[in-house]
Amino acid sequence: MxxxxxxxxxxxxxxxxxxxxxxxxxxxxxxxxxxxxxxxxxxxxxxxxPLDDVRVVVFAGDHGVSATSAYPREVTAAMVRVFLSGRSGVNVLARQVGAQVRVVDIAVDDDLADVPAPVRAHKIRRGSGAIDVEDALAPGEASRAFEVGRSLADEEISSGADLLIPGDMGIGNTAVAAALVGAVLGLPAEDVVGTGTGVDEAGRARKVEVVARALARPRGSGPFELVTALGSACAAATAGFLVEGAVRGVPVLLDGVFSGAAALVAREIAPDAVRWWLAGHRSTEPSQAFALKALGLTPILDLGLRLGEGSGAVQAVPTLRAAxxxxxxxxxxxxxx
CATH class of the missing domain: 1.10.1610.10 (Nicotinate-nucleotide-dimethylbenzimidazole phosphoribosyltransferase (CobT), small domain)
Known part of the structure; x- marks a missing residue:
């Protein structure tokens, strides 16, 4: 512990x-x-x-259940380049509050040889496994990714961060988040699966089937075993990021469904860490509502957002500054x- x-x-x-x-x-x-x-x-x-120095770290990685998304898997790598160009949603919104955005390749299914080396310095693997038929990660990768997340939080805090925001980018990540929330809270797939990137009802039904198969697969009982079976390297890294923020005594503003799922895992590892977290906004994904209720967190904003990237949490920064x-x-x- x-x-x-x-x-x-x-x-x-x-x-x-x-x-x-x-x-x-x-x-x-x-x-x-x-x-x-x-x-x-x-x-x-x-x-x-004052909360003068706000840092967003976007954890980028692909997921084996990306077929449940309305967008192809290649979008993840393309979006890493958009973050670097400063033209993503979170880039634009972060500039309005003076926040810095950093993107890190944790498990993108692309070598990204054309992007700066620091973006790729913490890569754990190329993509995570399809959780409905196999484990997401190989043995030991969850703990490695967790420590990467801790080190990234430590870097940001040591260089002056007053407030941390975890962002996420990865096609298929809402399915992973739903599986993690369902497993931790003992909820069925039907209750935790939403429309993600905007799939229709038929697409959601297929997504429910995938998550249900994932939840039915055998797995270990500990948090790292859970992330190995049903999560991703990004989920493990995000959990580490959240825990290290708490260890260093720096507030963390959760974003949407993915950071909410990672927070449930992080609480299993460090129960008191939740005292250092706030929920930036309410996602449209149902699994986030279950996660936040279990964590005892009430969202600051409710704008009907489902972009991810840290974009919703960034918009809550002015409210914290007003307080x-x-x-x-x-x-x-x-x-x-």
């Missing part, structure tokens, strides 16, 4: 008292007050520090003339 520090409960109580003393009716700023107290506990100070500003800059009732 990985040891994780706990947020500062004293700072949280001090923050709640200060929020009640601001020039407003009690509780009038609703969720902003909850977030301000949460940030104060995470930072161990009232008011919490920090409220507790930092508002006046006190006691100071009224």
């Amino acid at each position: 990985i040891e994780v520090p706990l947020p500062d409960s004293r700072a949280r109580e001090e923050a709640l008292a200060r929020l009640d003393a601001l020039v407003k009716p009690l509780g009038a700023l609703g969720r902003l007050e909850e977030l301000a107290a949460w940030l104060s506990a995470a930072h161990g100070t009232v008011p919490p520090r 920090q500003a409220v507790i930092s800059d508002m006046g006190l009732l006691a100071d009224l003339a």
Whole structure:
């Protein structure tokens, strides 16, 4: 079990008292007050520090169940190049809040020989196995990918990150996420499978069949055995990223369904890590709702998004900054003339 520090409960109580003393009716700023107290506990100070340096790390990889998607597998490699060009959805949205975006090839089914070497430096394998008929990963690859995720979080934090956001890119990743959530929470495929990239009802029915076969396959009981059988190298790396953020005491803003599934796995490895995570937005995928309920997390935004990449979480950054500003800059009732 990985040891994780706990947020500062004293700072949280001090923050709640200060929020009640601001020039407003009690509780009038609703969720902003909850977030301000949460940030104060995470930072161990009232008011919490500004969130000036936001880092998005997009974990890219292919999945053997990509046939359940509305898009071909080759899109993953193409999208890595789009991230590098700065023209993806998350690139555009991140620029609006001053966040940095980094893409890492964890398991893209392409050599990507034309992209910068740092993007490929952490590659675990070329694609993951088709989880309905075989394990996603070879023995040992899940733990290797987990440590890669930890090292990436460590790099970002050591260079100044105030807030981490995990992004994902990989055709077939919503099927993998559904399988992981179904396995961890004991839910049937029908309940956790959504439309992903936008498949029709017939496509969703095929996807349900694939996930159901995956869930019926034998597997080990531990978190790494689970990711080996039903996950992917990207899921393992994302879980490591989430855990290391908590170990280093840096808030992590979850994105959509894929990071929600990885968070369930990460909680199995480091139960207290969930205290350092917030849910950026509500995905349209049903498995995310189950995952967030199990984690005890309420999404900050609900915009009907299903892009992934970290794009939904990035849009929640201004809300977190507003929460920090409220507790930092508002006046006190006691100071009224």
